[in-house]
Amino acid sequence: MICRDARELLSAWIDDQLTEAEELSVRAHLEGCDTCRSLAGELESVVSTVRSLPRVEATGDFTARVMGRVQRREERRGWWRDLLRWEPGSLMPAPALRVAAALVLGLFAGFGVAQWTPWSTAPATVSVDSRTLLGESLGAVPASAPAETPRLAGGTEIDYVLDRYTVVHGAAGAPAMRPVLANQDVPVRF
Protein backbone atom coordinates (compact mmCIF):
# COMPACT_ATOMS: atom_id res chain seq x y z
CA MET A 1 0.00 0.00 0.00
CA ILE A 2 1.33 3.42 -0.94
CA CYS A 3 1.01 6.55 1.23
CA ARG A 4 -1.76 8.13 -0.87
CA ASP A 5 -3.98 5.07 -0.50
CA ALA A 6 -3.23 4.77 3.20
CA ARG A 7 -4.16 8.43 3.81
CA GLU A 8 -7.53 7.89 2.16
CA LEU A 9 -8.29 5.25 4.76
CA LEU A 10 -6.93 6.86 7.90
CA SER A 11 -10.22 8.22 9.25
CA ALA A 12 -12.02 4.97 8.63
CA TRP A 13 -9.13 3.24 10.37
CA ILE A 14 -9.52 5.55 13.39
CA ASP A 15 -13.27 4.89 13.41
CA ASP A 16 -12.79 1.16 12.99
CA GLN A 17 -14.74 1.14 9.76
CA LEU A 18 -12.33 -0.83 7.59
CA THR A 19 -12.67 -4.36 6.35
CA GLU A 20 -10.30 -6.87 7.82
CA ALA A 21 -8.11 -6.83 4.72
CA GLU A 22 -7.98 -3.01 4.67
CA GLU A 23 -7.18 -2.93 8.37
CA LEU A 24 -4.23 -5.25 7.91
CA SER A 25 -2.92 -3.24 4.95
CA VAL A 26 -3.15 0.09 6.73
CA ARG A 27 -1.59 -1.26 9.90
CA ALA A 28 1.30 -2.74 7.95
CA HIS A 29 1.81 0.56 6.13
CA LEU A 30 1.79 2.63 9.31
CA GLU A 31 4.36 0.39 10.93
CA GLY A 32 6.77 1.20 8.17
CA CYS A 33 5.88 4.84 7.38
CA ASP A 34 6.66 7.56 9.92
CA THR A 35 4.94 10.27 7.89
CA CYS A 36 1.62 8.46 7.68
CA ARG A 37 1.85 7.34 11.29
CA SER A 38 2.37 10.93 12.34
CA LEU A 39 -0.57 12.03 10.19
CA ALA A 40 -2.75 9.36 11.76
CA GLY A 41 -1.85 10.72 15.19
CA GLU A 42 -2.74 14.26 14.14
CA LEU A 43 -6.09 13.14 12.76
CA GLU A 44 -6.83 11.42 16.06
CA SER A 45 -6.09 14.72 17.78
CA VAL A 46 -8.45 16.54 15.42
CA VAL A 47 -11.20 14.04 16.19
CA SER A 48 -10.56 14.34 19.90
CA THR A 49 -10.64 18.15 19.74
CA VAL A 50 -13.88 18.29 17.77
CA ARG A 51 -15.54 15.76 20.03
CA SER A 52 -14.58 17.77 23.10
CA LEU A 53 -16.27 20.94 21.86
CA PRO A 54 -18.82 22.15 24.41
CA ARG A 55 -22.38 21.34 23.48
CA VAL A 56 -24.83 24.13 22.88
CA GLU A 57 -27.73 23.74 25.27
CA ALA A 58 -31.29 24.76 24.54
CA THR A 59 -32.69 27.73 26.36
CA GLY A 60 -34.90 26.90 29.31
CA ASP A 61 -38.19 27.57 27.57
CA PHE A 62 -37.37 25.76 24.34
CA THR A 63 -39.80 22.90 24.94
CA ALA A 64 -42.56 25.31 25.96
CA ARG A 65 -42.05 27.36 22.81
CA VAL A 66 -42.18 24.29 20.58
CA MET A 67 -45.32 23.03 22.31
CA GLY A 68 -46.85 26.49 22.02
CA ARG A 69 -46.27 26.51 18.29
CA VAL A 70 -47.78 23.04 17.99
CA GLN A 71 -50.79 24.13 20.00
CA ARG A 72 -51.31 27.30 17.98
CA ARG A 73 -51.04 25.37 14.78
CA GLU A 74 -53.61 22.86 15.92
CA GLU A 75 -56.02 25.62 16.90
CA ARG A 76 -55.48 27.56 13.69
CA ARG A 77 -56.32 24.59 11.56
CA GLY A 78 -59.57 24.31 13.46
CA TRP A 79 -62.60 22.30 12.52
CA TRP A 80 -61.96 22.15 8.81
CA ARG A 81 -58.70 20.33 9.41
CA ASP A 82 -60.74 17.57 10.99
CA LEU A 83 -62.96 17.54 7.95
CA LEU A 84 -59.98 16.89 5.69
CA ARG A 85 -58.25 14.40 7.92
CA TRP A 86 -58.42 10.79 6.94
CA GLU A 87 -57.33 8.25 9.47
CA PRO A 88 -54.93 5.69 8.00
CA GLY A 89 -56.59 2.30 7.75
CA SER A 90 -60.10 3.68 7.92
CA LEU A 91 -62.53 2.56 5.25
CA MET A 92 -64.50 5.76 5.66
CA PRO A 93 -63.44 8.69 3.51
CA ALA A 94 -62.43 11.99 5.09
CA PRO A 95 -65.40 13.82 6.63
CA ALA A 96 -65.12 16.56 4.03
CA LEU A 97 -65.46 14.01 1.28
CA ARG A 98 -68.49 12.56 3.01
CA VAL A 99 -70.10 16.01 3.16
CA ALA A 100 -69.23 16.69 -0.49
CA ALA A 101 -70.65 13.34 -1.57
CA ALA A 102 -73.88 14.03 0.35
CA LEU A 103 -74.21 17.45 -1.31
CA VAL A 104 -73.70 16.01 -4.78
CA LEU A 105 -76.22 13.25 -4.13
CA GLY A 106 -78.66 15.84 -2.77
CA LEU A 107 -78.28 18.00 -5.86
CA PHE A 108 -78.85 15.08 -8.17
CA ALA A 109 -81.87 13.94 -6.19
CA GLY A 110 -83.36 17.46 -6.23
CA PHE A 111 -82.79 17.79 -9.95
CA GLY A 112 -84.40 14.44 -10.58
CA VAL A 113 -87.49 15.31 -8.56
CA ALA A 114 -87.82 18.63 -10.38
CA GLN A 115 -87.63 16.93 -13.76
CA TRP A 116 -89.83 13.94 -13.03
CA THR A 117 -93.38 14.22 -14.15
CA PRO A 118 -95.77 11.69 -12.73
CA TRP A 119 -98.13 9.80 -15.05
CA SER A 120 -101.15 11.57 -13.72
CA THR A 121 -99.88 14.94 -14.88
CA ALA A 122 -98.36 13.84 -18.15
CA PRO A 123 -99.41 15.87 -21.11
CA ALA A 124 -102.18 14.52 -23.07
CA THR A 125 -100.81 12.52 -25.92
CA VAL A 126 -102.58 10.46 -28.45
CA SER A 127 -101.61 7.78 -30.79
CA VAL A 128 -103.79 7.37 -33.77
CA ASP A 129 -104.01 5.47 -36.87
CA SER A 130 -102.83 7.57 -39.72
CA ARG A 131 -106.06 6.94 -41.51
CA THR A 132 -107.88 9.01 -38.96
CA LEU A 133 -105.43 11.90 -39.10
CA LEU A 134 -106.14 13.10 -42.53
CA GLY A 135 -107.89 16.38 -41.95
CA GLU A 136 -109.51 15.11 -38.79
CA SER A 137 -109.60 17.09 -35.55
CA LEU A 138 -108.73 15.15 -32.47
CA GLY A 139 -109.78 15.87 -28.94
CA ALA A 140 -107.11 15.83 -26.26
CA VAL A 141 -107.12 12.73 -24.20
CA PRO A 142 -107.90 13.36 -20.55
CA ALA A 143 -104.59 12.99 -18.79
CA SER A 144 -106.18 12.08 -15.52
CA ALA A 145 -107.52 8.85 -16.82
CA PRO A 146 -104.52 6.73 -17.69
CA ALA A 147 -106.13 3.54 -16.50
CA GLU A 148 -108.55 3.58 -19.35
CA THR A 149 -107.32 3.06 -22.80
CA PRO A 150 -107.42 6.49 -24.38
CA ARG A 151 -109.54 6.80 -27.38
CA LEU A 152 -109.84 9.30 -30.10
CA ALA A 153 -112.94 11.33 -30.40
CA GLY A 154 -113.99 9.01 -33.11
CA GLY A 155 -113.51 5.95 -30.92
CA THR A 156 -110.13 4.81 -32.29
CA GLU A 157 -107.92 3.23 -29.61
CA ILE A 158 -104.63 4.81 -28.84
CA ASP A 159 -101.76 2.40 -29.26
CA TYR A 160 -99.44 3.78 -26.61
CA VAL A 161 -97.99 6.96 -25.20
CA LEU A 162 -94.32 7.80 -25.21
CA ASP A 163 -93.57 10.82 -23.08
CA ARG A 164 -94.39 13.93 -25.08
CA TYR A 165 -94.60 12.18 -28.38
CA THR A 166 -97.35 10.35 -30.00
CA VAL A 167 -96.53 7.15 -31.74
CA VAL A 168 -98.55 6.90 -34.83
CA HIS A 169 -98.99 3.71 -36.73
CA GLY A 170 -99.53 4.48 -40.33
CA ALA A 171 -101.55 2.47 -42.78
CA ALA A 172 -98.49 0.49 -43.77
CA GLY A 173 -97.72 -0.23 -40.12
CA ALA A 174 -94.59 1.98 -39.97
CA PRO A 175 -94.54 3.93 -36.72
CA ALA A 176 -93.92 7.68 -36.73
CA MET A 177 -93.45 10.06 -33.81
CA ARG A 178 -94.99 13.47 -33.56
CA PRO A 179 -94.72 16.01 -30.77
CA VAL A 180 -97.83 16.80 -28.78
CA LEU A 181 -98.48 20.07 -27.01
CA ALA A 182 -98.99 19.52 -23.36
CA ASN A 183 -102.25 19.86 -21.51
CA GLN A 184 -104.20 21.34 -24.29
CA ASP A 185 -107.90 21.13 -24.07
CA VAL A 186 -108.34 22.14 -27.61
CA PRO A 187 -108.15 19.53 -30.24
CA VAL A 188 -104.66 18.63 -31.30
CA ARG A 189 -103.92 18.87 -34.93
CA PHE A 190 -101.29 16.74 -36.62
Next chain:
Amino acid sequence: MAACVAGSQDAFRVLVERYQSRIINLVYRYIGDRSRAEDIAQEVFLRVFVHRHRYRQSGRFSTWIFTIAANLAKNEIRRIVRLRGTLEIDTVEGTAGGPGHYLPDKTPGPDIDTSRAEISSIVSRAIRKLPPKYREALVLRDIEGLSYEEIGEILKIPGGTVRSRINRARLSLREKLGGYAKRDLT
Protein backbone atom coordinates in the same frame (compact mmCIF):
# COMPACT_ATOMS: atom_id res chain seq x y z
CA MET B 1 -42.99 7.71 18.72
CA ALA B 2 -46.01 5.46 18.23
CA ALA B 3 -47.95 7.49 20.79
CA CYS B 4 -46.80 10.67 19.07
CA VAL B 5 -48.03 9.40 15.71
CA ALA B 6 -51.38 8.76 17.36
CA GLY B 7 -51.49 12.47 18.21
CA SER B 8 -50.36 12.49 21.84
CA GLN B 9 -48.85 15.86 22.66
CA ASP B 10 -47.41 14.45 25.89
CA ALA B 11 -45.47 11.86 23.91
CA PHE B 12 -44.32 14.58 21.56
CA ARG B 13 -43.10 16.67 24.48
CA VAL B 14 -40.91 13.76 25.60
CA LEU B 15 -39.40 13.58 22.11
CA VAL B 16 -38.68 17.31 22.13
CA GLU B 17 -36.92 17.08 25.48
CA ARG B 18 -34.93 14.05 24.41
CA TYR B 19 -33.66 15.42 21.10
CA GLN B 20 -33.60 19.20 21.49
CA SER B 21 -29.96 19.44 22.50
CA ARG B 22 -28.73 17.22 19.68
CA ILE B 23 -30.80 19.02 17.05
CA ILE B 24 -29.74 22.50 18.20
CA ASN B 25 -26.11 21.39 18.23
CA LEU B 26 -26.33 19.91 14.78
CA VAL B 27 -27.91 23.02 13.28
CA TYR B 28 -25.56 25.30 15.17
CA ARG B 29 -22.51 23.49 13.80
CA TYR B 30 -23.95 23.81 10.33
CA ILE B 31 -24.76 27.52 10.39
CA GLY B 32 -22.79 28.95 13.31
CA ASP B 33 -25.61 31.13 14.65
CA ARG B 34 -26.93 30.03 18.00
CA SER B 35 -30.14 32.05 18.05
CA ARG B 36 -31.04 31.07 14.51
CA ALA B 37 -30.14 27.46 15.32
CA GLU B 38 -32.86 27.43 18.01
CA ASP B 39 -35.42 28.86 15.58
CA ILE B 40 -34.60 26.21 13.03
CA ALA B 41 -34.64 23.50 15.68
CA GLN B 42 -38.18 24.60 16.60
CA GLU B 43 -39.13 24.29 12.97
CA VAL B 44 -37.62 20.80 12.89
CA PHE B 45 -39.83 19.67 15.77
CA LEU B 46 -42.89 21.31 14.30
CA ARG B 47 -42.33 19.40 11.07
CA VAL B 48 -41.85 16.18 12.97
CA PHE B 49 -45.23 16.71 14.59
CA VAL B 50 -47.01 17.77 11.42
CA HIS B 51 -45.58 14.94 9.34
CA ARG B 52 -45.57 12.29 12.08
CA HIS B 53 -47.75 10.01 9.96
CA ARG B 54 -44.98 9.81 7.37
CA TYR B 55 -42.49 8.35 9.81
CA ARG B 56 -41.74 4.74 8.89
CA GLN B 57 -41.61 2.56 11.97
CA SER B 58 -38.99 0.37 10.26
CA GLY B 59 -36.47 3.23 10.22
CA ARG B 60 -34.67 4.84 13.13
CA PHE B 61 -36.33 7.93 14.49
CA SER B 62 -32.96 9.63 15.02
CA THR B 63 -32.11 9.20 11.34
CA TRP B 64 -35.45 10.69 10.33
CA ILE B 65 -35.23 13.74 12.57
CA PHE B 66 -31.57 14.36 11.70
CA THR B 67 -32.47 14.24 8.02
CA ILE B 68 -35.09 16.93 8.56
CA ALA B 69 -32.67 19.00 10.60
CA ALA B 70 -29.84 18.67 8.06
CA ASN B 71 -32.15 19.68 5.21
CA LEU B 72 -33.45 22.74 7.05
CA ALA B 73 -29.91 23.73 8.03
CA LYS B 74 -28.78 23.45 4.42
CA ASN B 75 -31.76 25.55 3.34
CA GLU B 76 -30.69 28.18 5.84
CA ILE B 77 -27.17 28.21 4.43
CA ARG B 78 -28.59 28.68 0.93
CA ARG B 79 -30.76 31.52 2.21
CA ILE B 80 -27.76 33.25 3.76
CA VAL B 81 -25.76 32.80 0.58
CA ARG B 82 -28.59 34.33 -1.46
CA LEU B 83 -28.83 37.28 0.90
CA ARG B 84 -25.13 37.90 0.63
CA GLY B 85 -25.19 37.48 -3.12
CA THR B 86 -22.33 35.02 -3.14
CA LEU B 87 -21.98 31.51 -4.39
CA GLU B 88 -20.66 30.00 -1.22
CA ILE B 89 -21.02 31.00 2.40
CA ASP B 90 -17.47 29.84 3.09
CA THR B 91 -16.17 32.13 0.40
CA VAL B 92 -17.55 35.08 2.29
CA GLU B 93 -15.83 34.11 5.47
CA GLY B 94 -12.68 32.80 3.87
CA THR B 95 -11.63 35.62 1.58
CA ALA B 96 -9.05 37.03 3.95
CA GLY B 97 -6.50 34.32 3.43
CA GLY B 98 -5.72 30.65 3.07
CA PRO B 99 -5.74 27.86 5.62
CA GLY B 100 -5.32 29.07 9.15
CA HIS B 101 -5.70 32.74 8.24
CA TYR B 102 -8.23 33.37 10.98
CA LEU B 103 -5.99 32.18 13.77
CA PRO B 104 -4.99 35.01 16.06
CA ASP B 105 -1.33 34.10 15.79
CA LYS B 106 0.30 31.33 13.85
CA THR B 107 3.27 31.01 16.14
CA PRO B 108 1.55 29.83 19.30
CA GLY B 109 1.77 26.11 19.76
CA PRO B 110 -0.16 23.78 22.00
CA ASP B 111 1.78 24.82 25.04
CA ILE B 112 0.61 28.43 25.27
CA ASP B 113 -1.96 29.47 27.77
CA THR B 114 -4.91 29.88 25.51
CA SER B 115 -8.27 29.72 27.17
CA ARG B 116 -10.55 26.82 26.55
CA ALA B 117 -13.28 29.14 25.25
CA GLU B 118 -10.88 30.69 22.76
CA ILE B 119 -9.78 27.32 21.40
CA SER B 120 -13.40 26.26 21.21
CA SER B 121 -14.16 29.38 19.20
CA ILE B 122 -11.24 28.77 16.86
CA VAL B 123 -12.21 25.16 16.25
CA SER B 124 -15.83 26.12 15.69
CA ARG B 125 -14.85 28.72 13.13
CA ALA B 126 -12.57 26.26 11.41
CA ILE B 127 -15.43 23.79 11.13
CA ARG B 128 -17.69 26.46 9.63
CA LYS B 129 -15.07 27.17 7.00
CA LEU B 130 -15.05 23.63 5.72
CA PRO B 131 -16.84 23.10 2.42
CA PRO B 132 -20.48 22.24 3.28
CA LYS B 133 -20.35 18.65 2.07
CA TYR B 134 -17.34 17.95 4.29
CA ARG B 135 -18.69 19.96 7.19
CA GLU B 136 -21.97 18.08 7.34
CA ALA B 137 -20.22 14.70 7.30
CA LEU B 138 -17.84 15.80 10.05
CA VAL B 139 -20.61 17.26 12.22
CA LEU B 140 -22.77 14.16 11.93
CA ARG B 141 -19.83 11.91 12.76
CA ASP B 142 -17.75 13.79 15.32
CA ILE B 143 -20.31 16.11 16.91
CA GLU B 144 -23.35 13.85 16.85
CA GLY B 145 -21.53 10.52 16.86
CA LEU B 146 -23.68 8.90 14.17
CA SER B 147 -22.58 5.75 12.39
CA TYR B 148 -21.29 5.85 8.84
CA GLU B 149 -24.43 4.01 7.78
CA GLU B 150 -26.74 6.60 9.34
CA ILE B 151 -24.75 9.43 7.80
CA GLY B 152 -25.15 7.80 4.39
CA GLU B 153 -28.92 7.60 4.91
CA ILE B 154 -29.23 11.19 6.06
CA LEU B 155 -27.06 12.67 3.32
CA LYS B 156 -28.24 10.13 0.74
CA ILE B 157 -24.74 9.17 -0.29
CA PRO B 158 -23.08 5.73 -0.52
CA GLY B 159 -20.82 4.36 2.21
CA GLY B 160 -17.63 4.94 0.24
CA THR B 161 -18.50 8.60 -0.18
CA VAL B 162 -19.23 8.93 3.54
CA ARG B 163 -15.80 7.52 4.32
CA SER B 164 -14.11 9.82 1.86
CA ARG B 165 -15.91 12.98 3.02
CA ILE B 166 -15.18 12.35 6.67
CA ASN B 167 -11.53 11.75 5.92
CA ARG B 168 -11.18 14.87 3.79
CA ALA B 169 -13.00 16.95 6.37
CA ARG B 170 -10.57 15.88 9.06
CA LEU B 171 -7.52 16.39 6.86
CA SER B 172 -8.76 19.86 5.95
CA LEU B 173 -9.51 20.71 9.56
CA ARG B 174 -6.04 19.55 10.58
CA GLU B 175 -4.52 22.03 8.13
CA LYS B 176 -6.71 24.87 9.37
CA LEU B 177 -6.08 24.20 13.04
CA GLY B 178 -2.36 23.57 13.02
CA GLY B 179 -1.19 23.17 16.60
CA TYR B 180 -4.62 23.83 18.05
CA ALA B 181 -5.76 20.43 16.90
CA LYS B 182 -3.75 18.84 19.68
CA ARG B 183 -5.64 20.67 22.42
CA ASP B 184 -8.19 18.82 24.44
CA LEU B 185 -11.01 21.12 25.43
CA THR B 186 -12.32 19.03 28.25
